[in-house]
Amino acid sequence: MTPILSARGLNKRFGAVVAADHVSIDIVAGEHVSLIGSNGAGKTTFVNMITGYLKPDRGEIFLEGRDVTALGPRQITQLGVARSFQIPQLCAEMSVLDNMLVAAACGDGALSFWRPAHTRDKLDRAAALLERFGLHLHSRRRVAELPGGVRKLLDIAMALTHRPKILLLDEPTSGVSADEKFPMMDTVTAALGSEDVTVLFVEHDMDIVTRYASRVVAFYSGRILADGAPDQVLVDEEVKRYVTGSAH
């Protein structure tokens, strides 16, 4: 099967720190891949290179066979890669609905100087997406007033506005209480249900990984330590020793 996303020999150093050390990976369309690893293992560096925020020192990234290594975040987003952030990146002084309309406007190609942002069509689309994420009751509220979990969901909803091919979720449950983690991931999974989207998510909670990932990639010191199905990777001795910390 042709991979939708390929990384070939990615290297990235920050001074003496090796954040990516010959990272190569193929992601097939439709997979839900979890990236795991302790802090500093290279997960976020990998996500940042995939989304064009960081340029690798060496190596190449291909999206549907096209070399996107030199492209910036905007061009890569336009090619169908969307992301959410560990700390939700929202417009805090705007309403939830306006944040969705910003997302709708940004993905429409040439920004119109005169066509209103609040057209019926865009309002309906935004409302439908908010409803899928259970956010419709918050649509008129200012983002600054919202709790962390709701902001996380809004961040993901915004990323989904333009039906991306690949969705990268950077620690979608971090900062969310233990009780809310599973309901939140259930909401996200249900919202993604009708989308033909490949998902990569960075996660520290192994229960979340086990339940929601179809494939796990474990990072350690900038390298890929293990790659495979959750029930294989999570019992791997090296993964247990260096990543999950569950080795006896």
Place this chain on the structure above:
Amino acid sequence: MKRLLAHPVWAGVAGMALLLALGAALPRWLLFLCTMSAANGIVSLGIVLLMRGGVVSFGQGLVFAGGGYAVALMANKLGVTDALLLTFAGGVVAALMALPFAALLARYRGIFFSMLTLALSMVLYGVLVKTESLGGSDGFNMSRPTILGMRIADAWSGYVLYALAVVVSGVLAILARIYFESARGLVSLAIRENELRVEYLGASTSRVMAANFVIAAFMGGVGGALAIMALGHIEPQFSYWTTSGEFVFVSILAGHYSVFAVFVASFILELVRSFSSAYFPNTWQMVLGIFLLIVIRFLPRGIGSVWVGWQARKEGRS
């Protein structure tokens, strides 16, 4: 009727008609004050447009002077006298002046953007002061323009220039309102709040900011053109940092919530300046400063926030 006036175009047209009718009854000194308020208000509207994207230009004197000098030179050297044509030409020349710098300035934010714009305006000031063919520090006069091929009689000159200023500022205010409510206008506001997110949603923040800079320059040039036609004289002071500071003063006073508030703020500035310079000739800048401090203390989001807040409360009740 109420629903009709809620539409920005019809509200603007009604406002213009009202002001044109009111102008016929105003004394000459007040007509001049209103004309200058409208001309300066257009420049400040350009700054408000930039403020919505999160940057403030401390150098709009550059385009204000650019538009003004271009118009005066076109009238004196080329014999172009039509006020409408000159007004448009002032805007175009100012936009062309801004164009080479737009891509560079679009990469800067905060104090760096402000200082770079200030530096550009002061470079122009220096050039104008040293250029004898443009009158050096004294500047030069411009003859009275015509309108649609007709000479303007002395008795009507004040009203005609007032009417021109009202119509031009009204049209630009309507266009600005449409722009603020457009997709691009909303994205400008988002850039002010979270530039990283906008880039990751697929929009180019630098292109939006560059376009805003050129539009603001066009407005600055139009304001400069109207001001020179009302004053009949131009000098390098148009480009000096204190002139730019007054435009920023009006923008802060108005806030970025309402287009109409910009012209109200501009009129307030002209009133305070006129009366305080008459009654406190040596300390009128201090009066202005105290006035601004009071506004910042009690209306930190500008006077436009008063009726925007009032409207929001009204919509919340209904």
